[in-house]
Amino acid sequence: MADGERLAGRQRGHWQETYRAHPRMYGAGPSEAAVYAASVFREAGDVLELGAGHGRDALYFARRGFTVHAMDFSAAGLAQLRTAAEAEGLAARVTTTVHDVREPLPLPDASADAVFAHMLLCMALSTEEIHSLVAEVRRVLRPGGTFVYTVRHTADAHYGAGTPHGDDIYEHGGFAVHFFPRSLVLDLAHGWHLTELHPFEEGDLPRSLWRVTQTRED
Template sequence: MKDALDAQRSHWQKTFIQKPEMFGSQPSQPARASAELFAREGVNRILELGGGQGRDTLYFAGAGFRIQMLDYSDSAVEAVTEKARQLDLSESVTALCHDIRAPLPFDDESFDACYSHMLYCMALTTSELEFLSAEVRRVLRPQGLHIYTVRHTGDPDYGTGIHRGEDMYENNGFIVHFFSPEKVGRLAKGYKILGVDELEEGKLPRKLFVVTLRKE
């Protein structure tokens, strides 16, 4: 199983190169909603995990936030950096290549909020996700917000394709980790759960949880 999970990095790298606008240029609905919450909360500096091709990254920057984006694809980081330059947003966007299974390369309490769209449902084991959640908590300021989206076990693809351990299934070369409400609770250690909302996205449609947490 570990080899299959590790191979996802090169698969995403190849996909981003072949499909430079795979997810389109418009921001996701969770990003738009998160930006409204961030504005009400007085958020300034945001950490985005798994920013991909940058549609949400650039939206946050354009809305006036300073954003640090991480992705483990070199091509994605290079593309977002160039898009930010073209949009005159370079002062608001920093993109860095990083594997989030390793410690986050930031000091404690460096960010007001952390955001990720579909990063938590990538090919990551539960223990790796627990480590990541603890790292996010470390780099958030007191009372900082942590918002993430994941596909859940009510999704049409759950239980189909190649089983890759735990609640992970591979379809069309992509491994997805599907979440139950219990898993959301397990990963909320050290946080207060502000909301677990349901959302549909895309053509299947994909069925998501939007999880909103506050650091305790």
């Protein structure tokens, strides 16, 4: 088994146990990125969220009137999302799929109005896997659809710390992160209309991130 596959397997197990041990670990309120994305997606009927975790952002989108398809490789996280959606009377607006984004997205071409991914692309994915995922996002987006994603970048305080795995991936505290150079963001925008590359900070460290907004034009 390749080193990348071993790391991916460890990360799946780590996230499963983390969500089981710390329900609602990121709180009930939406991320700043999701609040922004909802304003950008205002004309969309449905949102595909990749890396939805326990669902704080998926629930926010549903409260705002969107139909949400939430994907994550953690069954434990998505189970928490479904329970919360039921409790809030939002179950009709939220569907979930356990899926590893290293595999093609299980959706038809041009089937989503908008796609959102908060810190999913900067998980333990190789540069090749990230490019493949963004190509899949483009495939499932309808023409004119918008993709909003956030990633930690190479100016982050944890860049270079912890266990190195190559390809700008470092593991710290059990979590592996692929830190993005600016060149990778620009490469991923090839063939898209890049409307925004916005730096921001989140959390107590704080984490240094970019928020990227790009639109499929054809």
